[in-house]
Amino acid sequence: MSSANPTKGAKLQSSGPTRMQAFGSAFVSGGYTMYPVLLALVVLGAIVAPRFATSTNLINILEQVSVLGLTTIGLTFVVLIGRLDLSLEGVVGFAPMFAAVCLVPAAAGGFGIELPSWLGLFIALGVAGLIGVFNGFMVVRVGLNPFISTLGLLVLLRGGVLIVSNGRSIYSPGPALTYLGSAKLFGLPVSVLVFGLVALIVGLVFKYHRYGRALYAIGGNEDAARAAGINVDRVIWSAFVFAALLAGLAGVLMTGRLDSAVTTQGQGIIFSAFAAAVIGGVSLGGGRGTMVGLVSGVLLIGVINNLLTLAQVPSFYVQASTGAVIIIAAVLTTIASRRSSGVKTRT
Amino acid sequence: MENKRPIVEMRNISKTFGSTRALKGVDFTVMHGEVHALLGRNGAGKSTLVSTMSGLVASDTGTIRIADTEVVANGQPYAAKIRDDIAHVQQTPQLFNLLTVAENLFLENPSVQKRFGLVSHNRMRTQARALLEKWNMDIRAEALAGELGAGTRQLLEIMKALSRGVPVIILDEPTAALSNAEKHLLFEQVKALKALGISFIYISHHLDEVFEVADTVTILRDGLVVKEREAVGNLNVELIADLMMGEKTARSVRSDHTRYDAPALLRAIGVGIYPVAELGVDFQVQPGEIVALAGPVGGGKEALAMMLAGQLTPYKGKITGADGSLPTIGLVPTDRHASGYVGMLGVRENVAIGGLDLLSGRLGFINREKEASHVGHLATQTNVIASSLEQAVSQLSGGNQQKVVFARALCHNPQVVVALSPTRGVDVGAKEQLYALLRDLASKGLGVVVVSDEEDEIAQLANRVVIVFEGKLVAELRGDYTMKDLILRMEGVI
Ligand SMILES: Nc1ncnc2c1ncn2[C@@H]1O[C@H](COP(=O)(O)OP(=O)(O)OP(=O)(O)O)[C@@H](O)[C@H]1O
């Protein structure tokens, strides 16, 4: 008569189907659901498009998804606690643009303050962090619904990009801002390394750090987390800050890759980020989701986009097919998680 | 009349959840106009059995007949077939917080439906008012359910079931959140309906209630029937407890470890429990002391406890610890479903969130070994029964969920435990184990504040009882008080 002590009934059960079930639910809850699909797509791609399975192309895919990946990781911070942050899309565009106009001379479209170039990265992340602080303030202190407050901020930031840049893109904003998105290290783009490193660290934090535990607890039952002594307000606030910082970093990578801060930068990325998160098994209701799954969602979107382009699907169709694939993938994840968790919750 | 034929007949019911066999071929029969108590320890399968009866959970095998409806179960849902024959008040609250009292009461009730599926709000409100009046309840029909207290919500749920006009009603631990007054209200209604031939299945861990309302008793243990349809008259509390637990349970008595000479662990100085109270209250907890806060619902005992636990800010005055800094506090909140556990997380994670900083090393990463051993130890101490420490708490039986909440409160090695209705839904054996645990902790110098409505619980635990009424501390019992003193004091203010 103690914990973790299966009742007699449990022992009587033959272990065959049970072990399979246990494996199935561990597979799904660990976030591995989409990997077989991903693998199938890669094999399919290698067969139909000879150019697909080259290392250049695969690295190219990774480089393309790193921006989306960082944004999705950021988004997951707030989604895990049962909130959302639409303004991340605005941050991807605004943070690097603001940094760029601080750096370049007035003639190139800057403010004319021409701050030293090494400050670029710090300005971009600083701006992003401040936006996160603002979002946290609105949600925690003012008590706004994050959908509305971050939607408003998204629109505001889009306008803000046009205001600070006078509606013109800014070219060559300086090495500090573009290094991460353009340089290569050990034959790999630095942006891919950044994405990998962030995914690794944040993944460990989600799984093994007390901060991660607090995120899941708050997403699962906020009042219970409070009663357990977790400083819920502080965690919520900081989740918004982390989200914005990661979106800012994503923006910097994008600017680096293009060697310019473009006025339309990041537009539409929040939809892909939500899609990647959901495909990866992150529950929009909060409390559920893993880094392993999230990364599979990001990769899946990247591979599909790449395949459609390689297969020379007319670009109008690319977008529509991506949407269709997102729906299919989401259905798959949902079915898998329902299957694995079996019966509904009860008394 | 057809009263000879049972109204409910269930044969060979079994249910397996993953690796747990919750029911292993159970027969269950209910007669017309009978109150049938279904008893058993935590996790015995009571809630599962009644859920297969109402179709909330589909039985894997067997047959179910309610009134004239027969179902052959094979794991497929059948709730729709029998929903007009049975009402089920579940252990977990099922009210819609954002709907009004009237809407909650008459949701789906044919008596307020008009043509084209429209709902008559007028009829709904008048009927709701009549019903509230019948139950002597002083709340508005337009109030939102989410704003009400736990007891009132529970009553609403019961009223809703009782007013549906069905012949069989399941009450799964209906009194867990009720005060004594509310309890008696419920019993009156149950008896009145029983006289009309309505049958009840009644689940409770308060055995005294069984003798008050039930006619027949069936006892489950580990998914099997160990006593079928025994008349209440042939049983007594000890016998039932032994049958439930499968072993002897001895009732323990309180012991006093209060260290009067030591500085108080936790102190309330001039604390205003209500916004309007002109005089604040003073209260303190000594090391080793178990204090009970008692008194009527809404009298302020829960508010005071939540202030002591640091979850509510006092309207005035302050809460301090021995040397000016607050002690670490472990909290068992009143409503485990609302603020006790995180359903989708496992037992291990639920217990661990009570002491994350204690379990994590430098850099804040959780020390997995320490976590496993600490949580495992607490789960054993509180007698949590689960298929593994990874099982989601939403899948545990009600009493085991409560034990998880209890374990979580102890996870931080607190200096003071504030426990509101700590053994709600816990079976008689596990209750004794939790009491022993609290006494043991007290003997090591921990301070305990218990908020409870149960005289037995208080008498078994508390070295000091403080009655809170209208935001004031109106009476106090110390040391060798008798049960009679206690009951007099507790009822004296109502
Ligand atoms: N959805 C589920 N998934 C897995 N196991 C479950 C589920 N529901 C119940 N169980 C298991 O079935 C067993 C019986 O649970 P049940 O809720 O019927 O107990 P109970 O007799 O009502 O106990 P209590 O007095 O604590 O409410 C328990 O071991 C429980 O863990």
Ligand SMILES: [Mg+2]
């Ligand atoms: Mg139960």
